[in-house]
Every structure is written in C-alpha cells, then in structure tokens.
Amino acid sequence: MANSAAVSKIPLFRTLAARGYASQPAVAAALKSGDVQTTTLPNKLVVSSTETGSAISRISVAFKAGSRNETHDNLGAAHIIRVAAGLSTKHASTFGITRNVQQVGGSLSVTADRELLSYTIEVTRDNLETALQYLEKSVTGQLFKPWEIADSTPRVKLELANVSNQVRAVELLHQAAYRTGLGNSLYCPDHKVGKISSETLQHFFESNFTANRGAVSGVNIDHQMLLGYAQSLQLGSGEGAKNDNKYYGGADVRCERGGKNASVAVATNGAGWSNLQEGIAFAVLQRAGGVGPATKWGQSAGVLVKAIQAAAPNTGATTLNASYSDNGLFGFVVSGPAKEAGIAVEAGIKTLKSCSPSDEDIARGKAQLKSELAFIYETDGSLVQELGVQGIVYGNTLTLKGCFDAIDAVQAGDIKSAARKLSNKVSIGAVGNLEHVPYAADLN
Amino acid sequence: MSYVIRKGPRQITNIGRWAYNLSGFNQYGLHHNDVLYENDDVKEALRRLPQQYVDDRNYRLTRALHLSMTKTILPKNEWTKYEEDFRYLEPYLEEVQREREEKEEWNKK
Secondary structure: OOHHHHHOOOOHHHHHHHHHHHHOHHHHHHHOOOOEEEEEOOOOOEEEEEOOOOOEEEEEEEEOOOHHHOOOOOOOHHHHHHHOOOOOEOOOOHHHHHHHHHHOOOEEEEEEOOOOEEEEEEEEHHHHHHHHHHHHHHHOOEOOOHHHHHHOHHHHHHHHHOOOHHHHHHHHHHHHHHOOHHHOOOOOOHHHOOOOOHHHHHHHHHHHOEHHHEEEEEEOOOHHHHHHHHHHOOOEOOOOOOOOOOOOOOOEEEEEOOOOEEEEEEEEEOOOOOOHHHHHHHHHHHHHHOOOOOOOOOOOOOHHHHHHHHHOOOOEEEEEEEEOOOOEEEEEEEEEEHHHHHHHHHHHHHHHHOOOOOHHHHHHHHHHHHHHHHHHHHOHHHHHHHHHHHHHHHOOOOOHHHHHHHHHHOOHHHHHHHHHHHHOOOEEEEEEOOOOOOOHHHHO | OOOOOEEOOOOOOHHHHHHHHHHOHHHHOOOHHHOOOOOHHHHHHHHHOOHHHHHHHHHHHHHHHHHHHOOOOOOHHHOOOHHHOEEOOHHHHHHHHHHHHHHHHHHHO
C-alpha cells in the first residue's frame, strides 16, 4: 500500500473539519468540558464523545469480543486477536500501520477483558485524520495471515509465562464458578498456543466484530466528526456469540505448583451491571470490604481485609468484585505463605458469609468508589475506554456527575441486602502450594 | 483471505510457448515457480506458502535432482505443459514485493 495513494483518499470535508478543529481546540474545549454526547446509529453502533481540553485526542473502537464469547472450539481466540492487533489487514500492511501511526507520533493499543476487545488510538489533535484512518484500517477487515500469527506465538508464550499467581488464581476461580462462557480465561490455554488457525480467528472476528456489538468512543474529538467516522466504518452485522453466565457454587479448580506460597481466590455470586443499582451496591461493598491500602505502607481499613489479616498476619488480601454485563463474582483474593493460606481462606469466608457493613464502612466505600471513578474520568486514557464499556454494556454513557448521582441513589439498605446475598456457595481458584488450602465442597 | 493461484501464462502466445519449451526445466517436470532464484523475497514467500504447496515443490525438486544425476529426463507425456504451468508462489511473492517496496518508499523520505 503506497502511502501517497492512501492520503489522497481522505474525503475533503473530513480534512477541512480536522484542520478547522486543530486551529481552535482550547476554545471549543472550555465550552463543554465534562459533557458526554451519545448517539446510537441505525446499525446499533453506540458513539459517544466528550471534551476535556487536552491536546491529545483519544479514540477507541470496542466490540463485545472478549474471552467470554469463545466456545470450546476457539478457546484462546480473544487472546490471539488481541496480540494480532496492528498486523496486516485487508487495507494496510503491518509496516504501513506501524510506520504511519509512528510518523504522526500516535500510539495504537488494544485492551481485552472478558467482555470486550477495544482498540484505542492516541494522537495530537492536528494529526487526528491520519490516526483515525489507521485505526479504521487496523480494526476492520482483519485477516490474521498465518505466518504473522505464527510469528507472534513467542509473544503469547511470554505473556502466559508472565501471568502472576494471583491473576492465575482469579482465572481459575472464574473457571470454577462459570465453567464455560464467563469461565473462559483471558489467556489462551497452553495447549492451544500456536494451534489456533487463521480460519478460526477469522470466524471469531466475523461473528463478533459487528456493528450491533460495538461502540466508538472519543475524547477531545468533535461529536459530528466522530459520528461521520463511525458511520463510515465497514462493519458486519449479526447476532454474534451468545454465552453462558450461570454461576455454579461449590466448585474449585486447583493448580498445585509447590513452592512456599499460595494464592487463593474465593468468591460467591455477585451482581452484574444489568441492574445498575445492584452493581453499584456490590462495588461499594467491595470498597467496604477493603481493596488494599490507600496510602503507602498503610493498611486497608476494610472489614474483610482486616479480618483476614487478623487471622493470618503475613498474608496479603484484597476484596474481589468482578461485575460483568449480566452476572458477577464477589469474594476475595489472598496470597501469602502456604501455611497461613487455610486460616486466611476460612477467616475470609466466615466474614463474607456474615457480612454486615456498618454505616461508616458504607460511607467509606461510597467515598472510595467516587474517588476511583473521578480518577478514571480525570485521565483521558481510561475515560475513553470507560465510555466504550458503558456504551456497550448499557447502550448509554454517564457523566461523572451522573455516576455520583447514581452512587448517592443507592441506599445503605440496598448495600446491606446485597451483603446478605453473599451466603451463597463459594467457588475457589487456587495456585501454588495448596497443602493447607481448603476444598470448596468442605466449606459450603 | 484468498490467494488466487494462476495456471498457465497470463497470455498464451506462440513465442511464449517456444521460449518455455526451450528453457527445458519442464522436461524435469518442474514449474516456472520451482526454478526462481532464491533471493530474500522468494525465501520469505516460501516461508508463507501453505505446507501442501511446499511439499509438492520439494517433491518436484527432488525428482528433478534425481533425473539430473542420472542424466535422464521424464517421458514426454510427463513434461510440464506451457498452459499448465502452476504459478503457486506468485501471489505470495507479489505480496512480499509490495511490502518491500512500501518499506523502500518510506526509507527514501
């Protein structure tokens, strides 16, 4: 693909829009900072944008193509597709994408979770046109050329080798709790590395990267311009993968690896974002339970973490709340010496099942949740992704004030009733030296 | 992704047929793409070639070496025909060349 030919294809009006915009960014920004505009296109693609006044524009294209959409046949496809971001597509070569994005000082990245795969490009406002063009070229018409996929296998292996025990424990917990669908790991299983064919990836791409499963979000880009861009994206249509979200309690997946330490993730059924109020209640509850110290060398003030560390002083602990669009997990992760793991898990489960947060805990939980959200909205890089997630999960987006109002609307009673649901059966994922780690069947 | 593989030349001409038969590699049962000089482009294209084509190519090359060693050629009905010359490497090679030219174009700047 010759570069000169590609540049001449830019529609004139888009070029003008970009130039006009670049010459007066600060004025437009100051006018409507904080507002989020959201439009749903006829093909159900959700487009949202906001202004923060920064000199960098960030645009993200996200699809419901995370690992939960994998079936047994294409397990690991989401991981490989994430790694394959920026490789040759129908519209541009790997070199072309890399070099053109580099030339304008941009950065193209891809993030994956169980729900979504999102492609984000970051660039200065005056180079927006080139950046948008190459974002489109790398997201649509993906090809997964077999030799390029084979060349990226070492990177997949490296990523797998770098997965920490704590993360591995949470992955195993999902497998125990959901078996399939949400139970699929974010990471390609070892036995599938280098064995997922180009055709399999292509099929996963075609069925999940469709307009009705997607969202386009932008920070510091004109909404009309982003709408025009979203409309011009060549996306397929179709239902895509349906997947399981049924919670199975009382199961454990253990990975015995010896050594001196154990990492254990324990959870029971939480809530998803389909019910916003319940989702927020569990998010507040997580902060009330404790999510690690807020100050350096400090201690977590959360009830759950305190209870675990009182029983097992050398163990690190954090409350886990994994909320997805339609279901969620709530529990805790402990990591520490193998000898303490059993005591820690038992103390944690005891607190979890008899959890009744005080008003003080709830107030602290709400304050922490608000500040975390404010940090997300403050940082353009996380804001653009947050807008994409909200666009896909709710089909709408909230301003920071909207988020705060939604949190305030959740009463202490809602949070306490969420806490009462935690007496369900727990599931366990454990990695390391598991001599003292109890079995889920014995605990329920 | 589809790579359309061409059989025979783009245009069948008498002079083409004469030159093809004169070159002689078809008497060993080889195809034109078997006898390309293995420069970096060809090596890269061969790396990308699906395994079945690589296996067929290796078979033909081995057979040709054997024939050469025994100073014989195939019986005439097994010679590769001008119209049936199988350009299996061409789409891959062209892609490699396009990619290289794109790089060269950028490096001129």
